Amino acid sequence: MQTWAIRHPVLTAGLELTPHYLNGAAHAADSTAKSWDWWLDKLLAIRQLEDDWDGQGSPAPTVEVVDSALVLAMLLRRDGAEPPTGIVQGVSGEVLFDWQSADGKYVEVEVTGPYEADVFIHKAGQPLKHVRMEAMQRDGAAA
């Protein structure tokens, strides 16, 4: 059985995301939980998409890709990450998470296959950073 190779507690730091408890007052916890709930519902809606959802023939993400995105979202939530700015299906069957912050940082996670993703970290004035996330077997062996 496969899962994400990067695990708690490294995940949030690896994606250079801000833990929500460092990004506001304690009362933000409730809104953070609600926001993550909203995005998990969005992923469940993406799971129901059909091909040609945009009228231009774009394929719907496979159930395996969406389920990988759901597991990633739950790991990030458990890890204390800020909810994303957006989650959306891509035009090639991928699922995209993005985080944007006022300091100009843009983080995008592109789930492209079962437990496979490309992470892009963009900061103004710096080269784009690319990290590949891959699957591993639950016993820790490489997939």
Add this chain to the structure above:
Amino acid sequence: MKDEAEPVSPDERVVRLIWREFLRPGEIVPIQPVAFKPRANEPEGISVFRLECMKDPTEALAVMVPAKRGGYAIAVLAVAELLALGLSVKPAKIDEVPGHALIPELSIAAVQATDANWKAVRIALAQLGSKNLIPPADGNS
């Protein structure tokens, strides 16, 4: 209006249709960069429409089936800014809408070979496209 057979000049503008779920109003990157990634129906490069060959930017929506037209925003981009990113715009006539053109550097083959290299360009396009954006008729959610 310009003849669509003429080469694209740097002083022109082009429009790109943006699916409503790719909009991020008020954010640093206000359009999801995937809006500038080639779809399966854009193997030779992403589609744009030359504003100077149309009566109105909304004319580009005619390329869509009627049920989906209201789901698209319209981003207007200056060709000079595309050239500055190392892109080009080539006329590619289609029957449905006048002024159809392609950005051949953003073809499926190019993106599959070196997608990470094109991500920064797509982020830049997303920022440029948000400067002059006509929202979708059906709202942005």
